[in-house]
Amino acid sequence: MAEDDCTDQHPECLEALRQIHLYLDGELTAEVRQQIGAHLSACPPCGSAYGVHEAVRHLVERSCRAEVPPEMVQRVRSAIEAVAGEAPSSI
Numbered sequence: 691m692a693e694d695d696c697t698d699q700h701p702e703c704l705e706a707l708r709q710i711h712l713y714l715d716g717e718l719t720a721e722v723r724q725q726i727g728a729h730l731s732a733c734p735p736c737g738s739a740y741g742v743h744e745a746v747r748h749l750v751e752r753s754c755r756a757e758v759p760p761e762m763v764q765r766v767r768s769a770i771e772a773v774a775g776e777a778p779s780s781i
């Protein structure tokens with residue numbers, strides 16, 4: 691139970707993880723965007739979760755035009771689960 695272990699137990703982290711998709715879509719107000727952005731850069735676990743989601747987003751965009759190997763999708767999914775823990779995935 692390390693106190694600096696900022697994971698999905700923190701309300702701020704839960705909120706940031708919940709908003710990641712909206713953040714990526716640019717559907718947040720400037721104020722909320724700033725809050726989430728600040729949290730993502732201040733909190734390494736959330737920052738890396740955001741990095742994974744961003745990578746997936748690019749992958750999904752590309753998959754509209756080209757086939758993505760199932761193996762790669764599986765690998766990215768595992769990475770998300772490892773980073774996001776119990777956070778629900780809407781992918």
Ligand SMILES: [Zn+2]
Nearest residue numbers: 696703733736
């Ligand atoms: Zn966090």
